Amino acid sequence: xxxxxxxxxxxxxxxxxxxxxxxxxxxxxxxxxxxxxxxxxxxxxxxxxxxxxxxxxxxxxxxxxxxxxxxxxxxxxxxxxxxxxxxxxxxxxxxxxxxxxxxxxxxxxxxxxxxxxxxxxxxxxxxxxxxxxxxxxxxxxxxxxxxxxxxxxxxxxxxxxxxxxxxxxxxxxxxxxxxxxxxxxxxxxxxxxxxxxxxxxxxxxxxxxxxxxxxxxxxxxxxxxxxxxxxxxxxxxxxxxxxxxxxxxxxxxxxxxxxxxxxxxxxxxxxxxxxxxxxxxxxxxxxxxxxxxxxxxxxxxxxxxxxxxxxxxxxxxxxxxxxxxxxxxxxxxxxxxxxxxxxxxxxxxxxxxxxxxxxxxxxxxxxxxxxxxxxxxx
Numbered sequence: 601x602x603x604x605x606x607x608x609x610x611x612x613x614x615x616x617x618x619x620x621x622x623x624x625x626x627x628x629x630x631x632x633x634x635x636x637x638x639x640x641x642x643x644x645x646x647x648x649x650x651x652x653x654x655x656x657x658x659x660x661x662x663x664x665x666x667x668x669x670x671x672x673x674x675x676x677x678x679x680x681x682x683x684x685x686x687x688x689x690x691x692x693x694x695x696x697x698x699x700x701x702x703x704x705x706x707x708x709x710x711x712x713x714x715x716x717x718x719x720x721x722x723x724x725x726x727x728x729x730x731x732x733x734x735x736x737x738x739x740x741x742x743x744x745x746x747x748x749x750x751x752x753x754x755x756x757x758x759x760x761x762x763x764x765x766x767x768x769x770x771x772x773x774x775x776x777x778x779x780x781x782x783x784x785x786x787x788x789x790x791x792x793x794x795x796x797x798x799x800x801x802x803x804x805x806x807x808x809x810x811x812x813x814x815x816x817x818x819x820x821x822x823x824x825x826x827x828x829x830x831x832x833x834x835x836x837x838x839x840x841x842x843x844x845x846x847x848x849x850x851x852x853x854x855x856x857x858x859x860x861x862x863x864x865x866x867x868x869x870x871x872x873x874x875x876x877x878x879x880x881x882x883x884x885x886x887x888x889x890x891x892x893x894x895x896x897x898x899x900x901x902x903x904x905x906x907x908x909x910x911x912x913x914x915x916x917x918x919x920x921x922x923x924x925x926x927x928x929x930x931x932x933x934x935x936x937x938x939x940x941x942x943x944x945x946x947x948x949x950x951x952x953x954x955x956x957x958x959x960x961x962x963x964x965x966x967x968x969x970x971x972x973x974x975x976x977x978x
Contacts, residue, residue, distance in 0.1 A: 604725050610778035611718045612737040614678055617768050618711060619741025620748075621682055623844065624764045626818050627749025627837045630826055631757050632688065636697065640823075640951070644943025647819060649698040651937045653705025654712075658932060661713035662925025669782040670721070670921065674714035675772075681707035682768040689758035712928050717921045720913030721780060731913075732854030732906040739851055739902070742818065743844030750837040800915075800923055803908050804930025806867065806972070809965035810904040812934035813874060813897060816958045817843045819939035821894055824881075824951050831887040842891045843898040850902020863907050864972045871966030874900025878959050882952055904965070905931065934961075 625632070633643050664673045684704050691697040719734040745764075752760040821843060826836035857866055877896025880889065912927040913920045938958075945954040 604722060606778040607718075607780045608722050608726070608730075610775040611715060611722060611780075612734055613771060613775040614674065614711075614715050614779075615719075615734050615737040616741040617678065617682065617771060618708070618715070619738040619743075619844070620745040621685055621741075621764065621768055622708075622818065623742040623745025623840060624749050624752075625685055625688055625761060627746045627822055627840060628753075628757055628760065629819065629822055630833075630836070631753075635689065635757060636691075636694070639947065640943045641947045642694075644940040646694075646697055646701050647943065648937070648940040650701040650705035650708070651933075651940055653702040653707075654709035654932055655705075655929065655937070657706040657709035658713055658929040659925050661710040662919075662922040664710070665714055665717050665921035665925075666919050670714045670717035671779045671781055673710055674718060674779065675776055677707045677710035677714060678772055679769070681711055682765050682772065685765050685768075686758065686761045689756075689761055709928070709932065712932065713921065713925050716909050716913065716924050716928070718780060718782075720910070720920050720924070721782060723910070724914070729855045729858050729910065731910040732851045732858070732903055735902075735906045735909075736848050736851030736854070739844050739847035739898075741844075743841050743848055746837045746841035746844055750834055750841070753833050753837070800912060800926035801930055803911050804927045806965060806968050807905050807908040807927055807931030808934040809961040809968070810874075810901050810908075811931045812938035812961055813878070813901050813958050814847075814905070815934065815939045816942055816955065817894060817897060820942055820946075820951060820955075824885075824955070825887060825890060828951055829885045829887045829890045831890075835887060839887075839891050839894045843894040846895040846898025847902045850899045851906065854903035854906060857903060858907065863911075864969065866903055867907065867969030867972055868966060870900045870902070870904055871962060871969050872900070875959060875962040875966065876900075878955065878962060882955050882959065885952060900962075 629643065633639075638646070661673060681704060684700060684707065687700045688697070691700060719731055723730050748764065749760075817840065821839040822836045825831040825839040826833065831839070874897050877893045877898075877900060880896065881893030884890070884893075908927055908931065909924060912923040915923045942951070942954045942957065945957065
């Protein structure tokens with residue numbers, strides 16, 4: 601285990617930087633709207649460009665990882681992702697901003713498949729469940745990124761995004777020396793580029809519901825806090841930070857909970873907790889109550905996606921990177937397409953009622969947990 605520890609720490613660092621960069625620019629989403637003069641529907645179109653990029657990239661990313669290894673694909677995508685962030689504040693108009701967000705989605709989609717393939721490989725070498733601990737570092741990055749967005753709320757958007765990008769690129773350059781050098785996988789029967797099959801869709805649908813909740817919190821929690829719960833500009837990002845803190849706590853203890861309670865029971869309880877938290881935030885739109893509600897949502901969602909990724913990555917029926925690409929394609933179709941849809945709905949029925957869609961999916965996620973079977977039976 602000791603020999604693999606530097607690689608484990610390096611991959612955790614990549615997870616951290618992914619969440620950190622994401623929360624920094626999504627934590628400033630109201631300022632992005634102000635900068636370009638967008639309403640919720642227009643910013644939803646911008647988010648949809650990112651959704652499309654990720655959705656198109658993920659199945660292709662599995663193919664790339666099979667043929668080039670997760671390290672090569674992961675390093676390319678994390679450099680690309682972080683380097684694009686400052687351009688959010690430099691676009692001359694809508695068309696250029698759409699292109700930037702599309703490329704952010706492409707790089708984020710490739711990165712998610714590659715870094716989870718690295719995590720599965722390390723988990724297998726470690727010899728016990730540790731997938732949740734990797735995702736904990738993504739949540740830590742989200743939490744600290746949201747806090748940074750709050751601290752930099754008075755700074756210009758360009759300077760803020762430039763500073764965090766320089767930090768990200770320096771850390772990536774150090775971490776890359778410790779990422780595992782995996783070789784391209786041996787040729788398998790059938791194509792590496794595949795659409796999700798029935799088994800992976802079953803796992804992916806659980807991830808779908810959870811990721812839509814994560815996406816809603818990441819993309820709309822600040823807007824909900826500021827524009828509906830009437831929080832101040834400095835307090836508004838704290839809703840996202842509370843959610844990310846709860847995700848971190850849940851994921852720190854998630855691997856132990858999986859061993860003690862089993863995946864099925866954990867999925868059911870987590871679904872009920874997430875539903876309760878979002879119900880609280882929707883019914884009582886007071887800033888402090890909403891922060892507490894978002895925290896409870898984070899506790900509920902923490903372990904669900906790592907469970908789905910672990911099941912997919914350890915499948916014996918196909919290359920792990922291809923199975924991961926299938927689950928992430930299904931799951932991230934919600935993570936990326938869900939928030940833009942919420943934006944469109946919110947312009948018709950307000951963001952408060954748009955979040956009821958997320959609540960319905962939490963109920964569905966709980967029901968899918970009840971029907972969940974063991975990894976071989978999914």
